[in-house]
Amino acid sequence: MADAMPRTSVEPLSTVRPPGTIQLRDFRPPDIPRVSEIVAEALREHYEPSLYTSLSQSWPGGFLVAVDGSGTPQGFLLGVAQVPREARVLMFAVDAAHRTSGIGTLLMNTFLERCRERGLDRVTLEVRVGNATAIRFYTRFGYSVTDLLRGYYSDGENGYQMARPV
Ligand SMILES: CC(C)(COP(=O)(O)OP(=O)(O)OC[C@H]1O[C@@H](n2cnc3c(N)ncnc32)[C@H](O)[C@@H]1OP(=O)(O)O)[C@@H](O)C(=O)NCCC(=O)NCCS
Incomplete structure (x- = not known):
């Protein structure tokens, strides 16, 4: 009986949905200028543009970008899987004007799905x-x-x- 099953994976805010115009896709190198802008504002960090490309290479599916209706990135989550069975979120940010509308939740839920698909056990x-x-x-x-x-x-x-745990 489904009601008696232990709840092994409960994601919060599952009812929160970002505006319909937001879509998630994998990172592409042309995203770098906009991603760098979000990083500068949200994380107060400045990285070499080539860092984003090199970090995306070992696990392209771990670098998710949320784009608006015009295709402009408004948030992203960059995760890597450099330790066996483990993912690490290296950067995660949403543009200030687009926060609290569910984009972060969508990014995190999708990232956790990708971790499951890859058979990972833990996220740090x-x-x-x-x-x-x-x-x-x-x-x-x-x-x-x-x-x-x-x-x-x-x-x-x-x-x-x-x-x-994943
Ligand atoms: C952390 C961060 C990525 C979250 O992104 P976000 O898009 O605002 O996330 P969500 O909209 O999914 O959820 C944020 C909150 O808004 C609330 N929320 C989401 N949609 C909402 C809506 N439509 N109406 C009201 N509240 C809403 C959520 O309940 C959530 O509350 P909680 O933080 O208390 O759990 C964002 O705040 C950010 O970029 N911060 C600056 C960078 C940063 O600190 N990054 C993490 C570094 S480790």
Whole structure:
């Protein structure tokens, strides 16, 4: 009986849907300028453009981009699978004007599906201890803190490592 089955995978916010014009697709190199813009604003980081291409190569399906009706990226999630059976979210951000409309949820749910398809067991990520919005988001998604990373960020802020089973 379905009601008696243990709930093995509960995704939060499953009823939250971003505007119908938002579509997810794999990253493409022409996305780099817009992705860099989102990274600069949302994550306050600047990376060499070639970093995005090289990180996408080992697992193209782990780098998801949310594009609007005109094809412009408004959010992305860059995950890598460099440790056996484990994924790591390296970057995750949505354009400020497009937040709280479900794009982050769509990106994370789709990324977790991709992890399942790849047969991975666990996802890890790092987050600034002061980033309450992201910590709340990840906690709703079943991530929990596994480590305190002292002085992890270039400006000296501590980080949390968080993880969840796939
Ligand atoms: C973290 C982040 C990616 C989330 O993206 P998002 O698109 O805003 O995510 P969602 O819209 O799916 O959900 C965000 C919140 O809005 C709420 N929400 C979503 N759709 C909503 C709607 N239509 N109406 C009201 N609230 C809504 C969700 O309930 C969720 O609440 P929670 O955070 O308390 O769980 C985004 O805040 C971001 O880019 N932050 C800056 C960069 C950053 O910190 N990245 C993480 C670094 S580790």
